[in-house]
Amino acid sequence: MKTQSPSAITQTRVSRRVAVTALAAALLAGAAVAAPGVAAADSSVAVPQATAGQDRPELQKATQAFVDAGFAGVQVRVHDEQGEWVGSAGVRKLGQSAKPPTNGSFWAGSIVKTFTATMALQLVAEGKIGLDAPVAGYLPEFGLDRRITVRMLLQHTSGLFNYTGDFDPDGKYVPGIPAAGKEWLDNRFRSYRPEELVRLALSKPARFEPGTDQIYTNTNYTLALLLVEKVTGRSYAEELQRRILRPLKMRGTTVAGIRTQLPGPHAHGYYRYEEDGQEKVVDISRQNLSLLAGAGDLISTTQDLARFASALNGGKLLPAKLLGEMRKPHPKMGYGLGLFVQDLGPGCGTVYQHNGSPPHGYGAFMYSSPDGRKTLTASVTWVDEATRGPAKDYKKLVDKLVQEVFCGGQAGAAVEAKPAR
Template sequence: MKTQSPPVITATGRRIYGVHQRPVIRGKVFRRAAVTALAAALLAGTATPAVAAADSRAAVLKAAADSNAAVLKAADGQDRPELREAVQAFVDAGFAGVQVRVHDEQGEWVGSAGVRKLGQSVKPPTNGRFWAGSISKTFTATLVLQLVAEGKIGLDTPVAGYLPEFGLDRRITVRMLLQHTSGLFNYTGEYYDDGTVVPGIPAAGDEWLNNRFRSYQPEELIRLALSKSPRFEPGTDQNYSNTNYTLALLLIEKLTGRSYAEEMQRRILRPLGLNGTMPAGNRTQLPGPHAHGYYRYQDAAGQQKVVDISRQNVSLLAGAGDLISTTQDLHTFISALNGGKLLPAPLLAEMRKPYGKYNYGFGLYVQDLGPNCGTVYQHNGSPPHGYGALMYSSPDGRTTVTGSVTWVDEATRGPAAGFEKLLGRLVKEVFCDGQTAG
């Protein structure tokens, strides 16, 4: 039976869409003209009124369309109109920019659409760096499972014995962290089915904007989470919580005696040659070429303002959403993972075993795309605002889709409300055309 897409979870833990509860984000989908309306005003500084002349908007649109026609082609020069149109659809729906990389039986296809920066006609770089958000969880889970493979810890071992300083419930195991079944409060806030909100660290909206350069320590995040009541008893339910993966980061450091960043470099990044990927730590600047994300808000005088938020500190998502990466690196990683190059077969099978209402394994969603499409393993991501990332793979790792989108965000997430439909079209163009075995 065909299943719906798993929820896209923002840094706050809110679901942009989902099978298991009604959407809590009701953002307006901005058309492409609405995005480019901000372009000219942004040239003067980081916060400017969201107003631009119609002639300027038209000029930006035309220049972007002309440049897109050249870049939306396969790496070997072959044009694939179905992919080109699926990518362009993001821009038509209001996203500022998008970059996508596809690997399948037809070869490699790389494309981008929209603009790298509002007010300019330059397209997004096809292998630029971006904030990868919760895709970080797949990397973190892989590190933990490598330690399990080495006998340093077991999946059903209580975590409290290794991190005694937090006084964790001794029923919480490594498996529960990786599957989101620990019940621990999500330190970026909890959103309940009845509409109740229990706030945590500011990770969305105007409050986040004013604190977007603040640095957090992982221990600080965990202690805030533990100061709140658990959502449920360990192992009795499933709830997506960043707290689980920040604890996994601390567990990695305790077991290895090295920092999370060092272990990531030693075990995954260096062996795979992922030179464009790194845990951000307290870094606030994306290195090298990159597309820009934005946030729109209303000031005290009632004026609409737009801020370039390509600079932000994602240490509030340590181990859970603090990765910087590229489409090439994400392809290499997810292909190697599903190709059996990073984990022994039994542990890879455990990682890819769907569990609970989210069909979540260990740092991976298991998604059935339906007849003639088969199963994909995936994780998407979004840091607090302005960026989204996607990573999909066939079971053998030979067919992948990786990408990043940018948009003019706001408290209601803006165009992100239409992300499900757009992403579904792109994914099905790759995995549902007889190219991938079920």
């Protein structure tokens, strides 16, 4: 798709409509699905602060490809045996020429699940909770099925309804809290309490018997947040600071809570909709992510995510046994305990990753080698729309970047996301 100027945004018509709820659910789940929007005018790559490994034309090309495909902006950070490479492409804000900051803040979405799982497993290591103990024993106020264990929350095998909307076993969509379309747009500053989200989910029938299936569900991680708070006697944000952010000097990362403004330099995401026959584009860089407490409400930077991924996979945050549990994939979707385990094929090996996005306008991804010495972290912005737009390009672009970093750009490298056995 050719790059369009910002002035062309309001003239662009959406010619193809797809199911809103299915794609919205996939994106909220942190899957590698996004909507390429209207591309920005200035899409050249910025490669600042020359360090070892900065002259990496293959990474510049893979970064630029996002903007060429229609995304507004992208920032990428790679750390490997050649050193650290950072770059950005596109624009920070539509109608302006400034490029996205290479270490700007962004809504990191479901990547927070890896942080939540790490804290829960730290509590397991300290003997404060049991990985296979009933969650109801720690949170009796919710009347949870006693078969649901801590492991099932972190592994998405609890069977609980997803409070942002879900599908019945027969395929019928059951609405939850609006997380897509104009209804979400009009309510994007509303605040929610974690208990409110959980009780809404528990008001709906379970999707399957605990432990018998695996379906990605935000409710699991909001419950895990409440578990951390109950056991420690401190807020989730305080525990995150104490256990991870402060020790790793992650100064650009915070729990969003009811905060609606990204701090410091940041790229802007957008939402496009039609009203009275007119297309309108809204800057949604401000939004309230309390909607996804513990499951998608993280603010971070590429540098901080790289530091976290490296420390986690390098064994600095969890004992080896529990890190092994975290990286043990369920056969259905290759998800362990807060991490996707992805086999890249011969010559490339395995990576541990988690992608994420708030409801609209932003996407982020975090990849690491098993030893934490090689990392890829990035954030993208785009002009979103009610139908989410075509999803095909995003996964292909991420796969290409992953191939360049972890497979040395090998032709035909198997970067298709498949579970590692």
